[in-house]
Amino acid sequence: MGVLTDYFRAPNSAAVVQSLEETDGGSPLSAEPPRFEGVDAKGMDPAVVLGQLIAAIRGTAWRVGLVEETTVWPDSPAPGPEGPExxxxxxxxxxxxxxxxxxxxxxxxxxxDFEVPAVVARWVQAEELEGASAESMRPLADELFRLAGRARDAEEQLYCWMSL
Incomplete structure (x- = not known):
């Protein structure tokens, strides 16, 4: 079983929650028409795999918490250490x-643009991407870079939707 992962841009968390409520929690990218612009990035969780990309860009080692994120959904309190009931x-x-x-x-x-090949070459060295090549991962990296640029230019935020 893989983790479905989509990254998208939106004006604010209220718009994201409204979209999730209207689609029963479905990805904003799979709605017809899509609710927000985004990128399908199956299995690319924000904490580790995206974190490895951020580390490659910054030229630093990956560490827990490198990608700061705030939960938007579900809106119920997170379960304790024993997990969901x-x-x-x-x-x-x-x-x-x-x-x-x-x-x-x-x-x-x-x-x-001129930095992309070196960044992707560093990124694919991550253990979590074993077997991936820079050539196979570059299109995803390019899409994420462009999505982030459009989000920044529009003063929007980036969000990650995940599901099993």
Missing amino acids: SEEDPWATGPWVSELSPQVRDTLAGVR
Whole structure:
């Protein structure tokens, strides 16, 4: 079972929550028409895999918390250390949506075209991307960089929707 992951831009968390309520938690990208502009990035979680990309851009080592995010959905309190009480709990299978920090958006948006090959070459060295090539990952990286740039230019935020 893989994790479905979409990154998208939106004006604010209230607009995101409204979209989720109208689509029963479905990805804003799979609505007809799509609710927001975004990128399908299956399996690319924000904390680790996107975090590895952020580390590659900044020329630093990945660390826990490098990608700051705030939960937008579900709107119920997160379960304690014992986990969700039942499979019915939205925290058990998702979807989950988080707002990425403006620093993450701006880091992605700030990658210049001539830097992309070196950034992607560093990114694919991450253990989580074992077997991936720079050539296969570059289109996704390019889409994320452009999405972040448009979000920054429109004074919007980046969000990540995930579900099992």
